[in-house]
């Protein structure tokens with residue numbers, strides 16, 4: 001796989017044997033799973049695709065105060081968001097340094113199983129701490145878990161199970177296709193796997209049926225939904241780190257993110273990195289900024305972004321969540337969201353901050369962000385409608401129905 005020039009990734013030579021395509025999923029550990037389920041499920045609209053006691057997966061989880069893990073999604077991926085108890089820590093790895101890690105994982109999609117497997121050798125060679133390798137069920141995704149310099153669990157994966165119109169996840173009887181080690185290559189396709197299971201007598205349609213626990217009735221783009229908006233994309237993830245330079249080196253040189261922009265805020269260097277055409281998918285902030293901003297010191301997560309399906313939905317979401325008594329935050333200044341215009345920040349019960357937005361600047365072939373003076377100025381109060389920018393509604397579109 002490796003030549004003098006680099007690694008062959010699908011016929012293209014890269015400095016590493018994989019290319020990260022997008023944020024696939026992330027998860028929070030919370031103090032109260034019931035409250036978390038209500039916040040992320042009923043209010044924000046993540047649908048539940050599996051509900052599992054993780055203590056059944058191994059003795060390392062025996063100490064959990066609450067072993068329930070909710071697998072949730074906004075799209076057809078089996079999971080885009082995981083909700084677990086605070087006692088989980090950084091999933092499959094924990095240490096004293098990462099005491100404030102409440103993001104149980106930050107997970108990135110690559111495009112082939114080969115990329116995942118080749119990444120293992122590459123990480124070993126580059127002294128990156130490997131936490132786990134194999135394939136988990138639920139979700140069916142083949143993956144490798146590593147540790148970032150602050151103890152966040154970073155996962156690369158291929159092949160997330162898709163949950164379609166019937167809302168069915170794979171049944172536990174299919175979990176014999178789980179791997180706790182690097183799988184031998186090549187592997188059979190998912191189609192073959194499911195056909196073989198059906199032939200052996202397994203009822204492949206007996207899995208968990210997806211649930212939306214929303215209770216409202218709103219019309220979104222002429223479709224009735226339980227809330228007046230739809231999450232259409234997850235990310236960016238902004239994290240507080242101990243050493244911005246060390247983390248920047250890890251995310252760019254080891255993982256391959258591109259640097260889009262650096263912002264100096266109150267003397268602190270903040271770095272914005274991207275995986276694709278979005279202005280940023282990851283932002284790295286120095287830890288002292290957490291206190292200056294007034295964000296919760298229980299977590300190294302500054303914010304996770306949730307893109308909604310349009311500007312009108314963003315406005316409607318703000319009204320809806322205010323009516324529901326959700327806490328809003330003005331801790332995150334506009335300077336720390338370059339490439340985003342109208343946006344609102346909300347807090348979950350534990351103080352995790354989530355950024356609601358509808359637009360993010362898109363970066364083209366030359367890798368240059370829009371000059372700051374050409375960006376849209378946010379006006380107060382928010383106008384009813386907006387003029388389009390050249391890259392408004394130009395990011396990858398949401399696949400499938402809204403609900």
Ligand SMILES: [Fe+2]
Pocket residue numbers: 025105107155
């Ligand atoms: Fe994962």
